[in-house]
Amino acid sequence: MYYKNQLYALCEGGPPIAINLTTLETQSKYTFNQQLKSAFSSHPKQDPETKEIFNLGISFGINCELYLMKINSTDNSLFTKPIPFPEDLLAFIHDFAITEKYMIIPVSPYYVSQWDLIKSVMGFNTVGNSFKWYNNSNSHFIIVEKDTLDIKSVIEVPPFSAYHVCNAYDNIDGSVSVFIARHKGPREALENTFRNILHSEFTQNMQCEMVKYDLDINSNTCTTSKVVASDAKGMEFAVINDVFLGRNFRYIYSPAVSAPGYFNHYQKIDLLTEKSIFYDLPAGCYGNEAFFVPKKHKAETNKDVASPCNEDVGYLLTCIYNSNSHCSEMLILDATDLSYVGSAKLPHHVPYSFHTLFVENTT
């Protein structure tokens, strides 16, 4: 996260950690003037219009709580509110979406029982290794008012597993649509792979498909759910032009793979035409998350100005791993047609599957 001219490293289990942008040195924890009452999770969302930042985080202990957060854009104050977990069990919640009105928090039935939580607090196991998939439970969408952080609706749907939410928006009829990278296979097999990642294989069951859920907040029901763009390849780390965060949007970008293994393509999904286009990485090269950076034009003031109306006019910046040289490379693609723009070789490799962030040099 880049906030108030400071880079922060984020994780599920603690506060933001300030990082020196030049030296990458770890500096200090940031607690929003001691207002932070929980962890500050890794996927905060900034509303493109109000500039408010929303996030969630868990306060760990015998009785864990899920805190919602809103950072005021003018005075930078932090407003927090705890809400109950579905099923009253500690759930693994990694990401959420915002619309103009709501925070939308998907919760999979991947929980820690109270007994396992006590054992992990006592040091007999890690919290991460205490999660289990609850076969007889459903998934939930918690819909929260952005203004008050009060729960508006909780909608139960058939169980699904996901880490990342792509985007969401309000519909004219008051319903909301949410786009989620849903795992094709069971969660626990994927988690076991992460536990032994150097000696595991990523099967197609561990890839995601992009699914759109339409949620009726008044009746607390999911009216439809469907996989978008049937020609899309297996994916994770789906991103959009953030100008359209929480708004009706058209394009999704992600690393992609059509066979077991690591991401060897990038894809652009057009939600209007339901068609996808692809960029194929060279043999032995594997993709990570990309970041959409809007293309700028020279305005009359001779100042660079982004073109927010043209959703797919920009660049995808990403870091790929080249297994031939055991080094990473920065790769830039044109976001309109996924054509190659340029690349820069790094003298070393960057650990695979980091999220990405673009920080503009304004000096």
Ligand SMILES: [Fe+2]
């Ligand atoms: Fe993530």
